[in-house]
Amino acid sequence: MKAAPFEYARAASLSEVCALLATHGDGAKLLAGGQSLVPMMAMRLVRPAWLVDINEIAELKFIAVEKDMARTGACTRQGAVERDHALAARVPLLRQALAWVGHVQTRNRGTIGGSLAHADPCAELPLVAQVLGARMLLRSGTGARTLEAEKFFAGPMATNVRPGECLEEIHWPAWSWRHTGSAFTEISVRHGDFAMVAAAAQVAIDGDGRCVRAAFGLGGVGGTPLAFPKIAGRLVGTRLDDAAVNDAAHAAATETQPGSDLHASAEYRRHLAGVLAARALREARERARSL
Amino acid sequence: MTSFRYIGTKRRAKEHPRFVSGRGRFVADIALPGMKHVALVASPHAAARIVSIKTDAARAAPGVLYVLTGEEFCANTDSLAIGVDAPKVTRFALARGVVRYAGEWVAAVVADSRALAEDAAERVEVEYEPLPHVIDPEAALAPGAPLVHPAHGSNLLYHRKFVWGPVEEAFASAEHRIAFRAVWGRSATVPIETFGVAAQWDAGTGILDIWASIQMPKFPDQAARALRLPGNAVRVHYDVDVGGSYGVKRGIKHTVLVGYLAKKLGVAVRLIEDRLENLRGGDMQGPDRFFDMQVAFGADGVIRAMKIRAVDDVGAYAGRSPFQLGKPVTAICGPYAIGAIEYEPISVMTNKTPQEAVRGFGQSPTNFAIERAIDRAARHLGMDQVELRKRNFIRKDQFPYTIPSGSTYDSGDYHGVLDETLAAIDYGSLVRARDEARRSGRLAGIGISSCLEPSGGNSAFEVLMNPKNENTTWMDSCLVRVDLSGAITGVIGNSSAGQGHESLVSTVLGEILERDPETIRVVRADSLTALPSNSPVGSRMAIMLGGAAAGAAKTIKETLIAIAAHNFECSPEDLEYRDGSVNVKGAPSKEFSWDQLVEIAHRKFHKLPPGIEPGLQAKFVWEVPTGGALPTPEGRIQIYPCYAFEAHVVLVEIDPDTCKPAIRKYLCGHDCGVMINPDIVHGMTYGGIAHGLGAALYEKFAYTEDGQLASGTFMDYLIPSAMEVPAMAIVDHCTPSPLTTFGQKGSGEAGYLGAPAAIANAVNDALAPLGASIDTLPMSHLAIWNAIGARKGAAST
Numbered sequence A: 001m002k003a004a005p006f007e008y009a010r011a012a013s014l015s016e017v018c019a020l021l022a023t024h025g026d027g028a029k030l031l032a033g034g035q036s037l038v039p040m041m042a043m044r045l046v047r048p049a050w051l052v053d054i055n056e057i058a059e060l061k062f063i064a065v066e067k068d069m070a071r072t073g074a075c076t077r078q079g080a081v082e083r084d085h086a087l088a089a090r091v092p093l094l095r096q097a098l099a100w101v102g103h104v105q106t107r108n109r110g111t112i113g114g115s116l117a118h119a120d121p122c123a124e125l126p127l128v129a130q131v132l133g134a135r136m137l138l139r140s141g142t143g144a145r146t147l148e149a150e151k152f153f154a155g156p157m158a159t160n161v162r163p164g165e166c167l168e169e170i171h172w173p174a175w176s177w178r179h180t181g182s183a184f185t186e187i188s189v190r191h192g193d194f195a196m197v198a199a200a201a202q203v204a205i206d207g208d209g210r211c212v213r214a215a216f217g218l219g220g221v222g223g224t225p226l227a228f229p230k231i232a233g234r235l236v237g238t239r240l241d242d243a244a245v246n247d248a249a250h251a252a253a254t255e256t257q258p259g260s261d262l263h264a265s266a267e268y269r270r271h272l273a274g275v276l277a278a279r280a281l282r283e284a285r286e287r288a289r290s291l
Numbered sequence B: 001m002t003s004f005r006y007i008g009t010k011r012r013a014k015e016h017p018r019f020v021s022g023r024g025r026f027v028a029d030i031a032l033p034g035m036k037h038v039a040l041v042a043s044p045h046a047a048a049r050i051v052s053i054k055t056d057a058a059r060a061a062p063g064v065l066y067v068l069t070g071e072e073f074c075a076n077t078d079s080l081a082i083g084v085d086a087p088k089v090t091r092f093a094l095a096r097g098v099v100r101y102a103g104e105w106v107a108a109v110v111a112d113s114r115a116l117a118e119d120a121a122e123r124v125e126v127e128y129e130p131l132p133h134v135i136d137p138e139a140a141l142a143p144g145a146p147l148v149h150p151a152h153g154s155n156l157l158y159h160r161k162f163v164w165g166p167v168e169e170a171f172a173s174a175e176h177r178i179a180f181r182a183v184w185g186r187s188a189t190v191p192i193e194t195f196g197v198a199a200q201w202d203a204g205t206g207i208l209d210i211w212a213s214i215q216m217p218k219f220p221d222q223a224a225r226a227l228r229l230p231g232n233a234v235r236v237h238y239d240v241d242v243g244g245s246y247g248v249k250r251g252i253k254h255t256v257l258v259g260y261l262a263k264k265l266g267v268a269v270r271l272i273e274d275r276l277e278n279l280r281g282g283d284m285q286g287p288d289r290f291f292d293m294q295v296a297f298g299a300d301g302v303i304r305a306m307k308i309r310a311v312d313d314v315g316a317y318a319g320r321s322p323f324q325l326g327k328p329v330t331a332i333c334g335p336y337a338i339g340a341i342e343y344e345p346i347s348v349m350t351n352k353t354p355q356e357a358v359r360g361f362g363q364s365p366t367n368f369a370i371e372r373a374i375d376r377a378a379r380h381l382g383m384d385q386v387e388l389r390k391r392n393f394i395r396k397d398q399f400p401y402t403i404p405s406g407s408t409y410d411s412g413d414y415h416g417v418l419d420e421t422l423a424a425i426d427y428g429s430l431v432r433a434r435d436e437a438r439r440s441g442r443l444a445g446i447g448i449s450s451c452l453e454p455s456g457g458n459s460a461f462e463v464l465m466n467p468k469n470e471n472t473t474w475m476d477s478c479l480v481r482v483d484l485s486g487a488i489t490g491v492i493g494n495s496s497a498g499q500g501h502e503s504l505v506s507t508v509l510g511e512i513l514e515r516d517p518e519t520i521r522v523v524r525a526d527s528l529t530a531l532p533s534n535s536p537v538g539s540r541m542a543i544m545l546g547g548a549a550a551g552a553a554k555t556i557k558e559t560l561i562a563i564a565a566h567n568f569e570c571s572p573e574d575l576e577y578r579d580g581s582v583n584v585k586g587a588p589s590k591e592f593s594w595d596q597l598v599e600i601a602h603r604k605f606h607k608l609p610p611g612i613e614p615g616l617q618a619k620f621v622w623e624v625p626t627g628g629a630l631p632t633p634e635g636r637i638q639i640y641p642c643y644a645f646e647a648h649v650v651l652v653e654i655d656p657d658t659c660k661p662a663i664r665k666y667l668c669g670h671d672c673g674v675m676i677n678p679d680i681v682h683g684m685t686y687g688g689i690a691h692g693l694g695a696a697l698y699e700k701f702a703y704t705e706d707g708q709l710a711s712g713t714f715m716d717y718l719i720p721s722a723m724e725v726p727a728m729a730i731v732d733h734c735t736p737s738p739l740t741t742f743g744q745k746g747s748g749e750a751g752y753l754g755a756p757a758a759i760a761n762a763v764n765d766a767l768a769p770l771g772a773s774i775d776t777l778p779m780s781h782l783a784i785w786n787a788i789g790a791r792k793g794a795a796s797t
């Protein structure tokens, strides 16, 4: 378990990253927290010719909480995001999801951008990005562009980040309704494993308890995390009673086409999808009501 | 009961400061001058003919010293020991001609660093012609199955049907009979340290020095034989800390490979498995076994007879693994007074990674099958599971008790331990908690297991299962030296994988010699200077090494008394020994101090009684108690001497919607006789329960149909973490063994021998209201979901 030979460069700035990526093209890989990349290199499943280390770049590490969104630099540690109270108050789903990501030790090293770029279909942060409709700011030597989460994820471990591009920052929309509640839940065999199935939900209700906005999604049941905007839209105007929530969860689960592996069959996953989507929606509703 | 000064008191383990402060010395810490590193080329196929191997490109790679293939290696070394009588099932570290499992080593690359060796290993070109393979043990037994070793003529390694007592009569006349299959999944102990070995050949002395992470009986002898060297040309250093084992650290194939390379190349060579090699090609996967169980019992719950057919899949080579079907013969009816037993062990080869010894040496799977039978019998009768156990337990006043297979249990108090365990967990309120959970719509179950831990490591299953093997000697030994300064040193001849042998020996020496164990040092001889040992297997060291240390210490004590008697010109009976000094009874001032006696022994020959050796040292070598016998023609035999007992009680809850199990309460009642160091016993037991939890719910070396290991990394081979292992408590009970020095029994396998059974019974109790059951381990989330069946539309719950 020793990586195949590679060259290493530690970039001092984002522009240097872009320059290095432009020079080395496809052969270069960015090294963020290394919690996914390094094991894959050690198993020789990935063999970058060049490793461009972005850990020392200050401009990629920040948390900014603004009126209608929070921004995080791509190389911000998962642990830092988890511990940020202002961020948790505006975009609570992030902290709720991060509790399920690996372990304290891996979160101290792993980054937000690394998790999104890695695009594991069972990973928690990509699901949050999908449910909230996060926007990814990509930078290259020739400019910048923004991708919506649903355009960002291309399939299992695949994104639409082009060679030469670096994920620079992520914009997490914040909802302004007073009664906004969110919840994240998942099933994995052991604590800290990637989810077999994960569910995230966020709902807002008005003073009468009527749903004004709802979003929810599922991870682990397709090639990318899935959001269900149409089904969620049907919840608007309801009181989010159990029957409505269960119907929505069931409808979403029915739409999924999960795969089978050693730990879960497709049927089991689809079953869990329904159970967890309902749980996440109910929990989000209770939080919204309690505010 | 005798009271002890040091034994049984809470004392910090002697080795803890070293490990806690990071001063252990493991094989990866051995750095030899000019040392080279090995990487391996492994077979991608479960079965294939090797058409050709091209090594030129690898040899030309940077930093590469040598590339070894099976042709050369097998021509210059001998097969590893085979165990059962199957001489054609030869086994070498590198495949020659054919590969028999995915992950089998085909070539070894020696280079300046492990990374360079891995780079070069990728350049070894092996052309394979895939052959038919077989993965399922039942398919392997069917006529026409692909043969793993065609020269052997079949895939069957061992098969015998033992009938002890009137089994058929009991079945014919019993009021009730049940039959079911219990399946134990292929799991193992997976230590944090993989196997490692370093070797160096000294052409001047003609000695091959070996440092290895081992726990294996007869290791130096087997290495020397396979390397075609005389025994005194191989020196195994036992002063290497072993980073976990519980059976699997055998590494004999690794050692012969590295020993051969070191001698051939004249450089120090090291191989430390990486995790991928360890899991796939390290040959450390444990028993993979199913049991066809039949039980005959009366309406009173009393079991009249039991039939056990055990089919064990040892993978592609034999080694010692078939013997893991043999050890359970020594406790084949568990703690129950069952008069007639049929046992049919069948050892089968398939194209999987070879099996190795795992904690309990086949006893935990057997205990699981027996305890599932007890649980099912109780359920069948609608009888309380505690009551049924108690009706069948051997009673305290029946010991020593000889079971149908010929082994005699030394002592026990099974009713007492179970009662104390149930009292400690407050069984009544546990039942109420379960029923309350059930009423609120959850699945909850209580599981009990009551199991034996045979200990003492008399490996008489060897002579039972191989008529050509007459090895009945399973001795251990200790050398005790008192130097001129009066300091005591115990010398032992084995390495330790965390069992605390230094604590054990210093405590025992301190106890007998009445000297503070803190001041007693314990060191390890190497294999050329060591007294004989059979290494720490089979929960034997508290008994065997503890007994040997005590024996040697007693000789020292007698010598000191003899010296005093000679100088006082009195009889030894007139003297008393206190804290190392010897005085005349009733006259405390007429005394020789420890220092004075030691000085006489070392320097004052004129004061030494005739016939006493100068210096002050004693060795003690002894055979395992009750050992030394051959089996009767019906296969009755005394295997292990001592029998510890454990009763587990566990409350499990399963989320009915997600099928996720969680352990709510765990208590283990444990009786291993006199505990020499309670902390060490408890540590072993906690770890054993955690290990058992892994076997019960999580861990499995799963294979795909095309023979690939599907759980070859820690992403898929799931070891429970601190988050899954529940809080647990242990209740100690002490029934001394009459066979051992202080009344101790073994405890190295404690916890693991009963945990899988208890957890399986609890999960089944939880599923019972749904009419579902599981008799296959591990009981994964998916397996529980499958057992519950398609409970659709659960989104509504």
Ligand SMILES: Cc1cc2nc3c(=O)[nH]c(=O)nc-3n(C[C@H](O)[C@H](O)[C@H](O)COP(=O)(O)OP(=O)(O)OC[C@H]3O[C@@H](n4cnc5c(N)ncnc54)[C@H](O)[C@@H]3O)c2cc1C
Pocket (backbone or CB within 6 Å): A029, A030, A031, A032, A033, A034, A035, A036, A037, A038, A054, A074, A075, A100, A101, A102, A103, A106, A109, A110, A111, A112, A113, A114, A115, A117, A118, A120, A122, A123, A124, A125, A161, A165, A166, A167, A168, A192, A193, A194, A195
């Ligand atoms: C024991 C363990 C348990 C884990 N459990 C979980 C879990 O439960 N859930 C979960 O989601 N994850 C889990 N992980 C993975 C962890 O969250 C990783 O940190 C994460 O997947 C990758 O982030 P990283 O910063 O470590 O990225 P790296 O490993 O450094 O990189 C991952 C990939 O992203 C690319 N990349 C990184 N940064 C950028 C960027 N700015 N722009 C473009 N591409 C970039 C890299 O080139 C690489 O391809 C676990 C990891 C471990 C070791």
